[in-house]
Amino acid sequence: MKIAYLGPVASFTHHAVKKAFAKDELASYDTIPDCLEALTASQVDRAVVPLENALEGSVPITVDYLFHDVDVHITAELVSPIEQHLMVHPSNYSRWEDVSKIMSHSHALAQCHKYLYYRFRGKTLQPSTSTAAAAQYVSEHPDENAGAIGNALAARTYGLTIVEENIHDFHFNHTRFVVLSREASADRLTLEGGSQKSTLMVTLPSDDRPGKLHQVLSAFSWRHLNLSKIESRPLKTGLGNYFFIIDVEQAMEGVLMKGAIDELEALGCTVKVLGSYHKYSIPAN
Numbered sequence: 001m002k003i004a005y006l007g008p009v010a011s012f013t014h015h016a017v018k019k020a021f022a023k024d025e026l027a028s029y030d031t032i033p034d035c036l037e038a039l040t041a042s043q044v045d046r047a048v049v050p051l052e053n054a055l056e057g058s059v060p061i062t063v064d065y066l067f068h069d070v071d072v073h074i075t076a077e078l079v080s081p082i083e084q085h086l087m088v089h090p091s092n093y094s095r096w097e098d099v100s101k102i103m104s105h106s107h108a109l110a111q112c113h114k115y116l117y118y119r120f121r122g123k124t125l126q127p128s129t130s131t132a133a134a135a136q137y138v139s140e141h142p143d144e145n146a147g148a149i150g151n152a153l154a155a156r157t158y159g160l161t162i163v164e165e166n167i168h169d170f171h172f173n174h175t176r177f178v179v180l181s182r183e184a185s186a187d188r189l190t191l192e193g194g195s196q197k198s199t200l201m202v203t204l205p206s207d208d209r210p211g212k213l214h215q216v217l218s219a220f221s222w223r224h225l226n227l228s229k230i231e232s233r234p235l236k237t238g239l240g241n242y243f244f245i246i247d248v249e250q251a252m253e254g255v256l257m258k259g260a261i262d263e264l265e266a267l268g269c270t271v272k273v274l275g276s277y278h279k280y281s282i283p284a285n
């Protein structure tokens with residue numbers, strides 16, 4: 001198979017993909033929409049993109065593309081530990097505290113917000129398309145004395161020197177990546193884990209009435225279907241209009257899940273099943 005991932009080489013997404021699809025052909029793309037487009041245009045068989053981080057929450061561009069723009073399915077979830085380090089070009093090692101700017105993916109900058117605020121207040125923080133893209137830039141522009149935030153693999157790959165380790169603000173830092181396919185059938189991977197999940201995108205009926213969301217939740221609760229996430233995102237049709245992303249710790253097959261979805265539709269909700277899949281753990285190294 002050919003797998004698109006948010007690159008370049010040594011991004012966190014690349015690390016997860018290498019562990020999950022060790023024998024497959026990997027293709028790096030610069031942005032999350034580029035990965036999704038490659039998948040819908042059949043240039044690749046799977047796309048792997050970040051969906052949610054334990055510190056920063058959802059990756060909005062992934063969630064919004066999955067709801068509004070592309071018709072693809074989640075076929076596996078990869079949960080990876082995330083360690084953020086500050087790195088500079090080796091020629092700037094002695095003056096790393098005087099960096100001109102610090103670059104990284106916006107999610108990575110946000111995961112290190114307190115560190116950056118207290119150690120580098122007032123410095124320019126420049127978002128990049130990924131942590132690895134920031135590291136690559138720093139390696140190619142030694143004259144700028146810029147810093148990058150990323151993983152140890154990026155430091156090795158781009159020949160940078162790590163000057164401060166583990167600068168993310170909270171110890172428990174993990175990111176959920178999703179494997180996406182044009183077909184719905186779940187991927188079985190040789191990784192630890194394997195518990196089943198389903199992800200639904202639910203839109204409430206337009207004739208908004210009191211208690212609609214409560215009715216949606218009770219369709220799951222009285223069937224003892226455990227929800228591991230519910231989040232609202234703007235429908236982009238006006239203030240106060242949302243869709244809901246709901247993760248259920250249950251496969252779609254089975255009478256209870258089918259019953260819950262029938263009940264939501266009977267309530268006038270629109271339900272899009274994004275996937276019924278297995279959840280795997282990615283080792284740190």
Ligand SMILES: O=C(O)C(=O)C[C@]1(C(=O)O)C=C[C@@H](O)C=C1
Pocket residue numbers: 006010011012013014050053059082105107108129130131132175
């Ligand atoms: O920039 C990367 O290395 C990515 O793979 C993207 C990404 C993200 O979008 O959340 C992945 C994991 C980390 O949480 C930070 C950045």
